[in-house]
Amino acid sequence: xxxxxxxxxxxxxxxxxxxxxxxxxxxxxxxxxxxxxxxxxxxxxxxxxxxxxxxxxxxxxxxxxxxxxxxxxxxxxxxxxxxxxxxxxxxxxxxxxxxxxxxxxxxxxxxxxxxxxxxxxxxxxxxxxxxxxxxxxxxxxxxxxxxxxxxxxxxxxxxxxxxxxxxxxxxxxxxxxxxxxxxxxxxxxxxxxxxxxxxxxxxxxxxxxxxxxxxxxxxxxxxxxxxxxxxxxxxxxxxxxxxxxxxxxxxxxxxxxxxxxxxxxxxxxxxxxxxxxxxxxxxxxxxxxxxxxxxxxxxxxxxxxxxxxxxxxxxxxxxxxxxxxxxxxxxxxxxxxxxxxxxxxxxxxxxxxxxxxxxxxxxxxxxxxxxxxxxxxxxxxxxxxxxxxxxxxxxxxxxxxxxxxxxxxxxxxxxxxxxxxxxxxxxxxxxxxxxxxxxxxxxxxxxxxxxxxxxxxxxxxxxx
Numbered sequence: 001x002x003x004x005x006x007x008x009x010x011x012x013x014x015x016x017x018x019x020x021x022x023x024x025x026x027x028x029x030x031x032x033x034x035x036x037x038x039x040x041x042x043x044x045x046x047x048x049x050x051x052x053x054x055x056x057x058x059x060x061x062x063x064x065x066x067x068x069x070x071x072x073x074x075x076x077x078x079x080x081x082x083x084x085x086x087x088x089x090x091x092x093x094x095x096x097x098x099x100x101x102x103x104x105x106x107x108x109x110x111x112x113x114x115x116x117x118x119x120x121x122x123x124x125x126x127x128x129x130x131x132x133x134x135x136x137x138x139x140x141x142x143x144x145x146x147x148x149x150x151x152x153x154x155x156x157x158x159x160x161x162x163x164x165x166x167x168x169x170x171x172x173x174x175x176x177x178x179x180x181x182x183x184x185x186x187x188x189x190x191x192x193x194x195x196x197x198x199x200x201x202x203x204x205x206x207x208x209x210x211x212x213x214x215x216x217x218x219x220x221x222x223x224x225x226x227x228x229x230x231x232x233x234x235x236x237x238x239x240x241x242x243x244x245x246x247x248x249x250x251x252x253x254x255x256x257x258x259x260x261x262x263x264x265x266x267x268x269x270x271x272x273x274x275x276x277x278x279x280x281x282x283x284x285x286x287x288x289x290x291x292x293x294x295x296x297x298x299x300x301x302x303x304x305x306x307x308x309x310x311x312x313x314x315x316x317x318x319x320x321x322x323x324x325x326x327x328x329x330x331x332x333x334x335x336x337x338x339x340x341x342x343x344x345x346x347x348x349x350x351x352x353x354x355x356x357x358x359x360x361x362x363x364x365x366x367x368x369x370x371x372x373x374x375x376x377x378x379x380x381x382x383x384x385x386x387x388x389x390x391x392x393x394x395x396x397x398x399x400x401x402x403x404x405x406x407x408x409x410x411x412x413x414x415x416x417x418x419x420x421x422x423x424x425x426x427x428x429x430x431x432x433x434x435x436x437x438x439x440x441x442x443x444x445x446x447x448x449x450x451x452x453x454x455x456x457x458x459x460x461x462x463x464x
Contacts, residue, residue, distance in 0.1 A: 001043040003199075003253045004206055004447075005456040012040065013257075016162075020261060026184030030153035033261070037160030041126070048124040052160060055089060058082045059134035060155045063148025066141045079142045083135055090131045093123055098328035125462055126166030128325060132292060133159055137173045139296060146174045154180055163257035167250050167461040169268035169288035179263045186262030194427060195259030200444045201423045202252030207447040209413050210246035211457050213238050216406045221377070223398065225386055231399035232390040234406065239377050240370045241413040244273065246460045247286070252423040267424050273369070273417045276361040277353060278342035281369060293322050311347070316340035326376070331384060335375040342368055366418070 001008050016036045023029050042049045065078035097119055107113075137155075141148045149155050155173075158180065164171050179186070220227060220235040227235060251268035258265035272285035282290045298318040304311040316337065323336015346353060353361065374391075378384035390397075400406045 001040050002456045002458060003250065003257075004203060004451060006451065012036075017260060021188045024184075026181070027151070027153060029183050030151065030157040030180075033157035033162075034153055034160050037157065037162045037165060040162035041160065041165055044125050045122070048127075051089065051124055051127070052130055053156075055086055055130065055134050056156050056159045058085050059138055059159070060149075060152055062138050063141050063155070064150070066148050067150070075142060079138060082138055086131050086134055090127055093121055093127060095324075095328045097121060102330075129168050129170060130159055130165060132170045132289075133172075136170070136292060136296065140172065140174060146177060149173075161258075161263070163261070163263075164254045164265060167247070167254075167459050168286070169251055169254060169265060170292055171265055171288065172292075175266055176258075176263050183262055188262075191259035191262070191264075195256045197427055197440065198256030198259060198423055199253050200256075200440055200447075201426055202249040202254075202256060203447045204440075204443045205245040205249030205252060205423075206459070207249075207450050208443065209409075209416070210242050210249055210460075211450070211454070212409055213242035213245070213413065214457065216400050216402070216409075217242050220398075220400055224383055224390075226398050227390055228397035228399055229390055229393070229395050231397060232387055234400045234403075234410075236370060236374055236377075236387065236391065238400070238406070238410065240273075240373050241410065241417055243373065243376075243460060244269075244417055245413065248423070250459045250461065255423070269422060270424070271417070271422045273366055274362060274419075275365045275369075276358055277350070277365055278339065278346045278368065281365060282339070282343070289322065289325075293318050297321055308348075312344045315343045315347070319343065329379075331375050331378050331381070334384075335372055338372050338375060342372075 001012060016032075020029055020032055023032055038049050038052075041052060059082050062078045062082040066075060069075055069078070100118060137146070137148075137158075140146045158171075158173055158176070161171070217235050217238040220231060221239070224232070224235070248269040255265045255267070266288065268286060268288050270284040270287065272281055275281035275284055298314055301314040301317060302310055303314060306314075317340075319336040319340030320333060321336070323332045323334070323339070326332045326335070374387050375384050378387065389395075
């Protein structure tokens with residue numbers, strides 16, 4: 001089920017919302033949120049609900065273990081065993097074929113004719129996100145950052161919360177614990193308008209900007225080898241904005257849905273294309289993932305406490321893991337390594353970089369991020385290298401269809417992403433004027449009209 005679909009907007013959401021606020025207690029609302037989360041998730045493939053339920057039970061049991069036992073050995077077992085279980089499930093479904101294909105490639109490189117099986121595996125949608133939720137809960141419980149809940153339905157509601165289940169943000173239990181605890185006395189009208197506004201802004205980002213860009217970008221990259229230099233740059237820049245508005249739109253809608261149900265989901269994007277260096281970019285892009293990588297990978301590896309050499313190693317390893325988290329492909333590994341090198345380079349040369357004019361730093365950072373998206377979008381080494389070759393040598397060929405329409409759309413997207421307000425800026429400062437509220441209402445109408453005519457498209461981050 002998609003947020004940008006009429007089955008969600010006209011059936012699932014109204015029923016879920018109405019029943020939720022009719023229920024009298026926190027426990028009944030936990031049960032309802034958990035149940036609707038499983039209905040939402042099972043809309044794609046009901047079988048995978050069992051997988052999420054198993055992971056939920058394992059992680060909840062670990063929390064009870066932390067409450068029951070104080071000795072170090074048992075606490076370590078409560079930490080290690082459920083994390084191994086969660087990562088094993090993620091590894092099997094997401095990375096087993098990647099590992100087997102890599103082994104086959106290495107064998108062929110040495111001239112061995114290895115007969116390696118290939119599993120017919122369907123990747124459960126959102127498994128990377130809810131695995132991060134359960135693991136962060138286990139680690140935070142072990143560290144004493146949070147007190148594990150004894151209420152199974154509260155935890156099940158947290159894991160299966162439909163507003164952020166399949167594509168984030170990665171919400172840690174401690175970030176919504178207070179709101180979950182107070183769910184029985186929450187005020188339905190307190191954040192109603194705010195939730196509606198966030199949802200509309202996200203819908204506009206997805207339907208009007210991202211999906212229209214996808215029409216041009218996907219058709220061009222389907223024949224990437226025939227693109228001219230201008231066409232290649234146009235497609236890559238188009239994808240740069242398509243990805244941002246697609247994922248930012250989802251995150252804005254998730255925040256809005258959270259408000260509708262009395263839950264404050266944290267900001268996931270803070271105008272990342274306004275960044276002035278690679279570190280600034282990762283403080284603004286997919287904030288929930290970057291902070292998780294920092295807290296659960298980079299800092300445990302040693303962070304910046306072991307000298308410059310170890311700091312660079314930790315940065316590179318963290319971003320390699322971040323790249324691999326996005327997908328079981330060497331193109332994602334290279335993308336992660338690329339950003340690790342960018343972070344290391346900025347750390348090394350910050351004293352020369354930071355005094356430069358802000359416009360220079362922002363433009364160079366945007367270019368560096370855009371080049372990285374080539375590896376992120378490419379489905380193979382061949383595609384990535386062909387795109388880079390076409391970008392940096394003059395070649396003739398095809399260009400983007402309807403260039404005038406595409407150029408107008410790119411101007412709107414670039415203006416919004418690079419100098420305009422993000423969803424939180426709009427919510428805080430932008431919607432108080434009647435004219436701008438009218439503009440938002442008109443944009444909602446346009447989005448619904450487009451959905452009625454063109455249908456609904458999935459979000460890009462569903463594949464991760």
